[in-house]
Ligand code: AMP
């Protein structure tokens with residue numbers, strides 16, 4: 008048996024999903040199996056890499072115990088509501104419970120059309136699939152809650168984009184695929200019974216310590232405040248924080264036009280379709296709060312008491328977001344600076360200095376670890392190194408003789424999936440069928456807090472001609 012399935016979502020009412028298998032592909036070829044994740048999930052690598060395994064991961068055979076479904080959801084995309092989105096190119100095979108006792112969804116993405124596909128073909132290009140693989144696994148390495156990438160299978164078919172590209176299927180592993188938009192789907196239909204079932208299911212699955220719907224809402228607010236702060240502490244920009252791309256579990260999901268910043272710029276936007284900068288780096292907490300307000304609206308009729316009490320409860324839950332986010336983010340920044348305690352004005356002054364001096368976000372914080380040991384090479388990250396020197400005098404005064412370098416290295420990565428490296432790995436795979444750069448990059452990104460990789464290029468920012476100016480949605 009490939010997966011010891013134990014499906015619970017497929018037991019929920021039929022209107023929560025459509026039952027259908029993935030659409031078979033011409034010539035499934037396993038390009039990548041995530042061995043570390045295979046082990047973590049307690050799966051059999053040889054079986055998954057064998058003919059039956061590849062047929063299952065490519066969507067050509069329904070593995071034993073699977074109950075394939077496409078999940079229903081709605082969502083606000085760039086602020087506009089669509090009552091019917093759903094899995095247009097993904098199939099949930101089922102769930103497994105890992106040896107550590109964690110319930111995990113096994114989903115195929117790029118698996119063919121579903122009743123929710125609208126005009127889409129239900130497929131994914133190899134480039135976007137590798138991009139999601141790389142960035143999701145990098146996030147896991149960085150300790151950021153995220154969906155995981157288990158396998159990449161080439162379909163042997165072209166996907167008709169401009170220009171046509173080779174197709175692929177990603178096997179995605181997630182705590183679940185329940186989104187803010189899943190609640191909105193039933194709220195938009197006025198389906199109170201379904202909302203109630205979904206809320207209890209999500210509470211029990213993700214936030215079992217929470218009490219009732221009010222507890223669920225508060226738990227999601229807390230999980231998202233923590234998640235967004237962990238993004239901001241590594242310079243991550245999601246790029247498309249629509250409500251259908253925000254999980255109830257608190258995992259990062261849907262790596263489309265996402266990117267890590269090189270030089271620190273709070274207004275940074277990479278997504279080619281984010282014209283207004285709605286999902287810019289520094290906007291992410293505000294947008295998360297906005298999305299959570301949409302969740303609160305959907306849950307409102309399930310909250311206890313009369314309408315006034317429900318509204319008060321929702322507002323109280325949402326009011327927890329800002330303090331929770333600030334505690335995690337500002338506390339995290341203090342740790343990145345090696346400070347013994349939060350020092351918000353000082354921390355903010357450093358970010359302002361970095362922005363004014365086009366300092367590389369990752370390398371500046373990592374360089375500070377060495378500076379804590381007395382090596383001030385990091386000053387070269389600043390357009391005006393003397394500005395750093397002046398700041399460093401105050402910083403050393405605050406360190407007061409402590410030696411926080413080792414602790415700082417545990418929270419300041421030496422490597423991130425820099426856009427130009429991700430693009431390089433994708434181009435080699437798509438244009439030359441060469442997976443070496445992808446393998447090498449994922450290897451380096453698995454241990455971001457260790458000693459910097461021997462090959463310096465993995466930690467260098469892009470040269471002028473390597474700079475990636477825009478990223479695109481993964482369709
Ligand atoms: P995303 O922007 O990836 O979060 O997707 C938004 C919605 O579009 C979801 O309902 C997806 O299932 C759907 N979608 C994205 N790409 C495709 C595609 N190639 N074919 C069908 N549906 C798609």
Ligand code: MG
Pocket residue numbers: 251252261
């Ligand atoms: Mg999505």
